[in-house]
Amino acid sequence: xxxxxxxxxxxxxxxxLVVIGVIVFSYILLLxxxxxxxxxxxxxxxxxxxxxxxxxxxxxxxxxxxxxVQIAQxxxxxxxxxxxxxxxxxxxxxxxxxxxxxxxLELLIFTYLLAVPxxxxxxxxxxxxxxxxxxxxxxxxxVVLASTPTFWLGAIIALISYSTxxxxxxxxxxxxxxxxxxxxxxxxxxxxxALIQGNYAVFLDALLRIIPPALAISVYPIGVVARVxxxxxxxxxxxxxxxxxxxxxxxxxxxxxxxxxxxxxxPVIQISGLAFxxxxxxxxxxxxxxxxxEGLGSILLDSLHKADFRVTIALAIYLTIxxxxxxxxxxxxxxxxxxxxxx
Amino acid sequence: MKRIILVLIALIILVAVxxxxxxxxxxxxxxxxxxxxxxxxYAYNDRITGIDPSIEDDTxxxxxxxxxxxxxxxxxxxxxxxxxLATNWTSSEDGREWIFRLxxxxxxxxxxxxxxxxVKLSIERARDIYRSSGRGAGYIWDALEEVxxxxxxxxxxxxxxxxxxxxxxxxxYASYIFSPSAIVKSNAANYTDxxxxxxxxxxxxxxxxxxxxxxxxxxxxxxLEKFNDWWGWRYINSEKAPDIVVIKIETxxxxxxxxxxxxxxxxxxxxxxxxxxxxxxxGFGIIPLPTYxxxxxxxxxxxxxxxxxxxxxxxxxxxxxNRVVSEAVLGMGSVASGVLPHGFPGHIEGLxxxxxxxxxxxxxxxxxxxxPIKIELLYQIDYEETKKFAAIFKTLMSELGVDVExxxxxxxxxKDIARGVWENPEETPHLIVAxxxxxxxxxxxxxxxxxxxxSKEWNYAGYENPVFDELITKAWEMEGVNYTGALELYKEAQxxxxxxxxxxxxxxxxxxxxxxxxxxxxxEALNPMYTFVIRFELVEVRS
Numbered sequence: 059x060x061x062x063x064x065x066x067x068x069x070x071x072x073x074x075l076v077v078i079g080v081i082v083f084s085y086i087l088l089l090x091x092x093x094x095x096x097x098x099x100x101x102x103x104x105x106x107x108x109x110x111x112x113x114x115x116x117x118x119x120x121x122x123x124x125x126x127v128q129i130a131q132x133x134x135x136x137x138x139x140x141x142x143x144x145x146x147x148x149x150x151x152x153x154x155x156x157x158x159x160x161x162x163l164e165l166l167i168f169t170y171l172l173a174v175p176x177x178x179x180x181x182x183x184x185x186x187x188x189x190x191x192x193x194x195x196x197x198x199x200x201v202v203l204a205s206t207p208t209f210w211l212g213a214i215i216a217l218i219s220y221s222t223x224x225x226x227x228x229x230x231x232x233x234x235x236x237x238x239x240x241x242x243x244x245x246x247x248x249x250x251x252a253l254i255q256g257n258y259a260v261f262l263d264a265l266l267r268i269i270p271p272a273l274a275i276s277v278y279p280i281g282v283v284a285r286v287x288x289x290x291x292x293x294x295x296x297x298x299x300x301x302x303x304x305x306x307x308x309x310x311x312x313x314x315x316x317x318x319x320x321x322x323x324x325p326v327i328q329i330s331g332l333a334f335x336x337x338x339x340x341x342x343x344x345x346x347x348x349x350x351x352e353g354l355g356s357i358l359l360d361s362l363h364k365a366d367f368r369v370t371i372a373l374a375i376y377l378t379i380x381x382x383x384x385x386x387x388x389x390x391x392x393x394x395x396x397x398x399x400x401x
Numbered sequence: 402m403k404r405i406i407l408v409l410i411a412l413i414i415l416v417a418v419x420x421x422x423x424x425x426x427x428x429x430x431x432x433x434x435x436x437x438x439x440x441x442x443y444a445y446n447d448r449i450t451g452i453d454p455s456i457e458d459d460t461x462x463x464x465x466x467x468x469x470x471x472x473x474x475x476x477x478x479x480x481x482x483x484x485x486l487a488t489n490w491t492s493s494e495d496g497r498e499w500i501f502r503l504x505x506x507x508x509x510x511x512x513x514x515x516x517x518x519x520v521k522l523s524i525e526r527a528r529d530i531y532r533s534s535g536r537g538a539g540y541i542w543d544a545l546e547e548v549x550x551x552x553x554x555x556x557x558x559x560x561x562x563x564x565x566x567x568x569x570x571x572x573x574y575a576s577y578i579f580s581p582s583a584i585v586k587s588n589a590a591n592y593t594d595x596x597x598x599x600x601x602x603x604x605x606x607x608x609x610x611x612x613x614x615x616x617x618x619x620x621x622x623x624x625l626e627k628f629n630d631w632w633g634w635r636y637i638n639s640e641k642a643p644d645i646v647v648i649k650i651e652t653x654x655x656x657x658x659x660x661x662x663x664x665x666x667x668x669x670x671x672x673x674x675x676x677x678x679x680x681x682x683x684g685f686g687i688i689p690l691p692t693y694x695x696x697x698x699x700x701x702x703x704x705x706x707x708x709x710x711x712x713x714x715x716x717x718x719x720x721x722x723n724r725v726v727s728e729a730v731l732g733m734g735s736v737a738s739g740v741l742p743h744g745f746p747g748h749i750e751g752l753x754x755x756x757x758x759x760x761x762x763x764x765x766x767x768x769x770x771x772x773p774i775k776i777e778l779l780y781q782i783d784y785e786e787t788k789k790f791a792a793i794f795k796t797l798m799s800e801l802g803v804d805v806e807x808x809x810x811x812x813x814x815x816k817d818i819a820r821g822v823w824e825n826p827e828e829t830p831h832l833i834v835a836x837x838x839x840x841x842x843x844x845x846x847x848x849x850x851x852x853x854x855x856s857k858e859w860n861y862a863g864y865e866n867p868v869f870d871e872l873i874t875k876a877w878e879m880e881g882v883n884y885t886g887a888l889e890l891y892k893e894a895q896x897x898x899x900x901x902x903x904x905x906x907x908x909x910x911x912x913x914x915x916x917x918x919x920x921x922x923x924x925e926a927l928n929p930m931y932t933f934v935i936r937f938e939l940v941e942v943r944s
Contacts, residue, residue, distance in 0.1 A: 092810065092811065092813055092814030092817060093811075093813030093814060093817065094813070094816075094817055097813070097816065098450075098813075100535070100536055101450065101451065101456060101457065101458050101459060101536050101537065102450070102458065102459050103458065103535055103536055103537075103858065104458060104538065104840065104850055104858075104859065105531060105535065105537075105538065105539070105540030106540055106543075106849070106853075106855055106856065107531065107535030107540065108535060108856075108857075108858035108859070109535070109857060109858060110534070110535035111534055111535030111536045112535075112858070114534050114535065114536075115536075143599070143602075146448070146450060147448065147449065147450065147451070147602075147619040147620065148450070148451045148453075148598075148599070148602035148619075149602060149603060149604070149619060154620060157618070157620075157621070158620075228656060228659055228660070228663070228665070229665075232665060233442050233622065233647050233649055233665060234440055234442060234647075234664075234665065237440050237624070237645055237647055238440055350651075350653065350656045352620070352621055356620075357620070360448065360620070363811060363813070364813070365813050
């Protein structure tokens, strides 16, 4: 078994410590952000007893307690699975975040399903033509792609889409289409939901709307994966076992498929995993600010704006767990396919 | 090895999907089964803060206004109170007892019957929650001692002092009637039990309105469905009314504009003002609704130099409000006359300070304040128009030798800073721009909140005047027996504010509601008293 119990135990322990650290840090930071959560929790009271309402709200939120007590209570609630109600919207915090989280995750997964194979193909193809014009072009392109600001590219893509086709890829799905066809989100992943329900019109519409932001976000993983895989393949081609295989007259495609690819997959997975968690920030910016899609980006902005500290901290926790989970999964996959890796 | 990887990946995906399915419980009240034929999508510009019919006092109005009804309805064009769930009413001579006769043909969305018990429960809940916690707009029922059930379709409001209950019953908040069945459905012990509030805010409703709640996501969209058993369909042609209404939360005005152009939206509440003429050219319908949402410049009366009346008057006369309306609001507003908006009960003309720089300099000289002097203006950055106003104001004040330091904040921070005028006036900006919209059609709504010495959350002028307090309190109590006399007292109170330049009314907003050719929105569907609420029963779907 490539994964030891010791590893899992250490990871879980580390995750708990990191989550506690994130809560403490976020809580202290949010104390200094504008806005009084008690005013929001009291419902922006306007009557003569507004002050009384705010004071009661302060007590209900525990904001009248010393800061260390507040933090301890928050940590207790997190680990007992009770994040409470959103201060601004009075609905469960988990409900606010989960729907946004699935929206962002759907966009990211879709992006990486496109970006990683494309980046890998570009890298391998470039390495096999090392020194050619194509190789130089791909190398330069990968640097440009990896360093392109995604929000800028997103705006350009939206503009081109609207000016050439008249279609503005705004939102996740057409409200009218979704309502008129009885589309009912089940998992929150609209593409998957549409397929499950056999609603191909909504599937197509959601697909058309996810492609532009996915293109914008994909430039970074395409650039990174292309660059890394090109280097790895180029290095692998100079290895003794490859040269021996060539000398033995093994076919070129067989060498690449069975020897070269096998050796580069683990590092490519690792770099893709790292890029994946990094891209969530890109996704949060692009989805809300450029394409008007719901997601974690708009939830974060809104929670800060409305002094909804429960949602802000819960979001930080979700992201922390997401980072740790992705990295753990990447480690496990790597250990499964590379016998040299023991975790 | 490959198989292990594939199985691992498949397992991860399966677990992820299962977790998401289990965690992401949809907040549907009742899933719609039949695909509707007439759908209208209405873009609203803010997220919904709650839909408890007794407590909600903010953006939830846009939803509550369609699914619940009040006993009466305020007709802003005539200033009259009209019947809704009540058919008629009478009051005693001393204005302390009001008898309302109720419609006997009304059912709630769950099929339960509307009657006097529902009225008693709904009104007393709003009052009691306010009394115990200060939350909601239940303060409008301050005088209410009891709602007595005379018979199943007659109620008597008993008051501790005279009030216009017919006006209070038409309020935008705290007057909605919900079914007593909500208590049972929410497993609440009584009507003040928090479980009931959580049940409502969790996306549940049992009103009598023309539309019933289908799904509720306060951050994204709210779906309403035509309630076929609504009593009012007998009087309104229901054939053309929408079957489904989607209230789409779209906070970005540009996105509302794009949504109209692409056909995704049918009605928009907040397109950028500069796009109005273009939309008009393209055949979109525009209703420029004069609203009761007004903008006021408060003077910090507790800090030098804005504690000097002549200095305040100097500033008032140096503000060119016509320019402000033209450049900051792009014509979508009317120059304010006093602090009550045009068309609102008790509004009086002639309370606009003349733009006259000579007069302003004269007052400045009289104030003894030597220039150049620096003062601070606090304004809200969430509104494009207040940002533009701040820039214009700074330029105008430079004519007087007054250097204005601009302090733009979002609403939450502005409120934090502005209420400091009571505890720490020397650290609070000299000038604060704030906005207001009413809960009830009474001048008391504006005058109490913004200028009464006990209203320390909203009186950003830090204004304390026992005579003024007495005037408006007396007027409020007089409304029930001598409405005309009460309006006279409110007029006197406004003159006091005007003469002492406690605040400068800037503009009353005119909000352009835009609709596509696919629908027709009659003017009667909108009412400034219930801002942003659209009476969808009057909307016609053309195609």
